[in-house]
Amino acid sequence: MRKEYEKLFSHFTTIEPSEGLLDKIMERIKREKRLLAVKRRLVLFSLSLIASAVAFTPVFNLVQTDLSESGFLQFLSLAFSDFGIVVTYWQTFIMSLLETIPAISLAIFLGVVLTFLESLKLLARDIKIIYGHQQNFAV
Amino acid sequence: MDINKILQSKKFKIAMGIIGAFIALFLAFGVGTIVGFKKANFSFRWGENYHRNFGGPRGGFFGEINGRDFIDAHGVFGQIIKIDNATSTPSLIIKGRDNVEKIVLIKDNTVINGPKNNLKPTDLRINDYIVIIGDPNDAGQIEAKLIRLMPAMPMMNR
Numbered sequence A: 001m002r003k004e005y006e007k008l009f010s011h012f013t014t015i016e017p018s019e020g021l022l023d024k025i026m027e028r029i030k031r032e033k034r035l036l037a038v039k040r041r042l043v044l045f046s047l048s049l050i051a052s053a054v055a056f057t058p059v060f061n062l063v064q065t066d067l068s069e070s071g072f073l074q075f076l077s078l079a080f081s082d083f084g085i086v087v088t089y090w091q092t093f094i095m096s097l098l099e100t101i102p103a104i105s106l107a108i109f110l111g112v113v114l115t116f117l118e119s120l121k122l123l124a125r126d127i128k129i130i131y132g133h134q135q136n137f138a139v
Numbered sequence B: 001m002d003i004n005k006i007l008q009s010k011k012f013k014i015a016m017g018i019i020g021a022f023i024a025l026f027l028a029f030g031v032g033t034i035v036g037f038k039k040a041n042f043s044f045r046w047g048e049n050y051h052r053n054f055g056g057p058r059g060g061f062f063g064e065i066n067g068r069d070f071i072d073a074h075g076v077f078g079q080i081i082k083i084d085n086a087t088s089t090p091s092l093i094i095k096g097r098d099n100v101e102k103i104v105l106i107k108d109n110t111v112i113n114g115p116k117n118n119l120k121p122t123d124l125r126i127n128d129y130i131v132i133i134g135d136p137n138d139a140g141q142i143e144a145k146l147i148r149l150m151p152a153m154p155m156m157n158r
Helices: A002-009 A021-070 A072-080 A083-088 A090-100 A104-137 B003-008 B008-046
Strands: B075-084 B091-095 B101-113 B129-136 B143-149
Touching: A021 A072, A021 A104, A072 A083, A072 A090, A072 B075, A072 B129, A072 B143, A083 A090, A083 B143, A090 B008, A090 B075, A090 B129, A104 B091, B003 B008, B003 B143, B075 B101, B091 B129, B101 B129
Parallel strands: B101 B143
Antiparallel strands: B075 B091, B075 B129, B091 B101, B129 B143
16 A cells, blocks of 8 residues: 555656755845844844934033133144244144143043944944845745 | 065055154153143242242142143142232233133233123133133233133132
């Protein structure tokens, strides 16, 4: 009985998986894993973007206050009003600027700006990846 | 191994970036050290000579200066509170930021500019706002190179 069945089925053509199916499945799994990592990064960059955007105004105000209170802008203005004398006494002028520059608040401000721009760049890249992925696998 | 491949590699670029960052860091540290030393030195001289310059106690009325409160040595921006034209070297007492008074000496080569250029020390008035750049001396004073009269700054009155 069994032999007869085997004989019967031997007349049907067997369905073979297409060539490279395993590779395709593995590739798809890899993509999904990458997509998951990208989605996690998306949350992280969104948070850092929001945090830096919120911090921008108070830090900007801090820099503005420090710049005007330290006298840095007044010293800097000499470069425009008394250029010739500033060139003659450039070492003294540079020292007066270095002494009054609000380095800490400027560093914080630039850090916030850098964080914002980097987050924006990486966020845009990740959104592009996710959008591209959705379009590729849209049914 | 191909040297060009190494020079173009990402690792090489990262290494160069790290070296560049360290150079910037060391330069900034060096400049910070120089500026800090000059400010600390001037603050010390200013405090040591306070009783001679202003008639108060050594170290000033507000005690010893410490930490980030060191006084700027190469310039001052503030309001004239006293003018002394009687001596051979005219001098000004300026109330700068944080209400620190500084003595500024006007030498023969000091340039005084305002609405008009090349003003004389006698053209300066009490309560005028000025920006000065100059070099510190051993007596805790600033020998002015350039004095620029500024329009009144309301925030300085706080």
